Amino acid sequence: MTVVQSVDSVALLPAYLAAGTAVLVLITDLLLARPRATIAVAALGALGTAVGSALVGAGADRRTFCVDADCSWIFGGRAALVGAVVALLTLGVLGLSVPALRAGRSPVGEYCFLLACSMTGGVVLGAAGDLITLIVALETLTLPLYVLVGLRRGSLESAEAAVTFFVVSVVATTLTLLGAALLYAVTGGLHLDRLGALLAEQPELRDLPLTTAAVAVLLVGLAFKVAAVPFHAWAPATYDGAPLPVAAYLSTASKLGGLVALLAVVQRALPADQTGPVLALLAVLTMTVGNLVALRQRRTVRLLAWSSVAQAGYILAPLGALALAAGRTDEARSAAYAAAVAYAVFFVVLELAAFAAVTALRPAGADGGTLADLRGAARRHPWRAAAFGLALVGLAGLPPGLAGLFAKVTVVRALLDGGAAWLALVVALNAVIGLAYYLRVTAALWAPTPRSAPIGGGIAAVPVAGVVGVVLAVATVAAVVLGFAPQLVLDLAGR
């Protein structure tokens, strides 16, 4: 074994760009101390990271940090997709944060730095080839968020949310690490592909109770990150307490990160016959509980939070097909993974649009408010309300939100190809429950305005900050384009 490794810096370029952004933001903030410059550097860095990911990913798979055949860094199509999407989401969230930052609700330098750090974690996550890289990347993604959630000055809920999130997340990380350690104890390997090969070659290893325990603990730890039921309780409280843009980041980039980590271990390392039933159960519980509880929510962000819990269930659903033998053929498996990724991409676009619309409809720096605050919004802000409506309808999976419809179709198709008709039915029936509350929010937008506007809340006739408007417009246009050309996402997700 050679001691000195040759490092493929091109493969690492996206990670360099992301980490470089964080450092540059810090330096800019120290030297110039001008909020505008700091935000600009962060935005350019995020854009550069997205472009870099796309360029590097356009070529063949690049591997580096290899020991024999096992590599810790594999930058392929999926990694490029994840890197680019996370970077673009960061860019979007940054745009949404501009009014709050201008209003001085949060320190600009720290905010941008932390966001860039989190982005770095997301970019690295997609390319991680071993459990340690994976867990470190996931922590890099999550750690800055503890602070970001609590960064709303003078807000008690914000601090409470941060503490809840921190405690739950640390427990989850511990569990994930425990699972990784147990797996190492059983197999002596940490590289995902090697673990997969070892467990496939030696059935006696797979039958050990310790392996089962390791698989279960690892999955549970990661399920916390995607806020899958029953490990979801932190999400609504945290989303609601966090500043709106951070809530948007939590429900898009952070959730995508959790999913990518889960997908990496399920697809490459763990035996499908053990993960399948667990994932099927998680998916059913997650979507059903998420949708049922969302029905009763009165606060906008809480409703979106519960709905995003439910959406995580739809994302996990295709993986549930692995529970059946018919779903474990190579073809069905790759279809299931591609469907999960595709759904996640459709979802984050729509979810970002939804959060952007809420931000645009609320005064700068305000929280999400209640549904009553949104009543009659369409009369004052027809365009913003229309964009919100489109995003909500898309999340419900109905035309004219074609992107969401195709997302559901992709999941159902993958499930039926894998022979899991019962799970497809559960997904389908959940879509009906989902429509009930999405429709309530959408209808509220066009409802007649209440006679006495609530004090201090309501849809103030705020001029929307230009950047928020741009983010909303771009996300909406992206959702519309993906609605007419879903093949773009399906192709990328299948790579």
Add this chain to the structure above:
Amino acid sequence: MTFGQVLLVAVLALPALGAVAVAATPRDRPARLVGTVAAALTLLAAVPLVFDRRGWVVWSGNEPAVRPWHELDLPWVPGLELRFHLGVDGISWPLVVLTALLTLLCCAYTMWRVPDGGSGRALVALLLVVEVGILGTFLALDLVLFFLFFEVVLLPMYAIIAGWGGAARRRAARKFALYTLFGSVLLLVGVYVVVAAAGTADLVTLTGGAGMSRGTQLAAFTLLAVAFAVKSPLWPLHSWLPDAHTQAPTVGSVVLAGVLLKMGTYGLIRVAVGVAPEGARWAAPVLGVLAVAAILIGSLVCLAQSEVKRLIAYSSVGHMGFVLLGVATLTATGIQAALIGNVAHGVITGLLFFLAGAVKDRTGTGTLAELSGLRETAPRLAGLLAFAAIASLGLPGLAGFWGEAFAVIAAVQVGGPLWTTLGVLAAVGGALTAAYFLRLLRQVTHNRPSPAVAQLGPGLAGAELTAWVPLVLLALAIGLAPTLVLGVAEVPVDALIGVVSP
């Protein structure tokens, strides 16, 4: 592109562009005019589809059972087996024309009267979007595309009911949306059960079963049939219908009853029966029993109704029962009866809802007890109502007759104790239909004028006549010359039956 393909695209593109144009026109009245023009152009594009048709004179085996007159097939989303595959044949063309006609009449009616609730502009735009969805459903020859258009209708229709409807509109609209979504998600699962098993979503290839196993066909048919039964609606899945029809504004009720329900029956014939014939043969008795139950229960409930729109809504349950009975027989006569019953119900019930809306708008009430003596103060309105009611109860010579009579005949022709009983019971249901319509007429048109009716004038607005006369004429024309519908449908139905019950 051939002329036929241009027409196919135009039939979908015109209302879609029309909706955009309406939304982009700033002033209300010109916008409604733009919408009406778009709807008129759509009808103009839909009618000539019947000319220059490519097809068979007679169907022989060894050929695909669906052979569209005009066809357009473009790739869209290969990853989901979705192709933009449109086509029109004798089964779908009458429904396409009916949809285009009713939408035009509704848009024209909106020129004259906009129901309370929102701007007329938005209402016309939504009507056009609904039209796109319905026409797309009838034209789609790709299962996934069919599902897509099936879904397009849902939210605009919800918005029409919730925005412009009566007092309890929100509840009714929610119920409509959730019920129909329940149906369409089952459709989604059913579609992909078929696609996963057959490897294609092309309806031309799939019609006849495409070699799918019996188990798959049973599962697919069950899912698809339940999905379409919600939309049609079939008892006991009908409970969204009375609320939605009663609360919807007049134009909404007309579109709902006139063509929206037909998506269910059309889907049942083209998709459920066509794609899973073995499943259809297996489930036919159940379907037949439910259809007859719908006829009887619908009629009995109608006898007890005290609100005019609700009564007409429940009468739809009974009429669609006849249509479904026709489909359930799986014979050429039965399917023909279903097709003509579909069209006739669209024309007559559309007219009935227009008239009921006119009565409600004038008197401010729809309660039968508060309406009487209409022919004393408004003889023309009363006359039209009588005409529509008599057409609906199936008087020979008017459109309603053929569908009901032939559904009963088809059931009796199938023979056996079950189907004979069903045929007899359906005939009893037909008699009950006559009973409740005559009861409606007696209460509304006869007796002394009630206070609400007494203040009515005899006149009818020009816009009302414009909207009603075409329907009156069509009801007569189809009644006297059923070959208008059956002539074009005969060959495709024979072909369908050829593969469904060999």
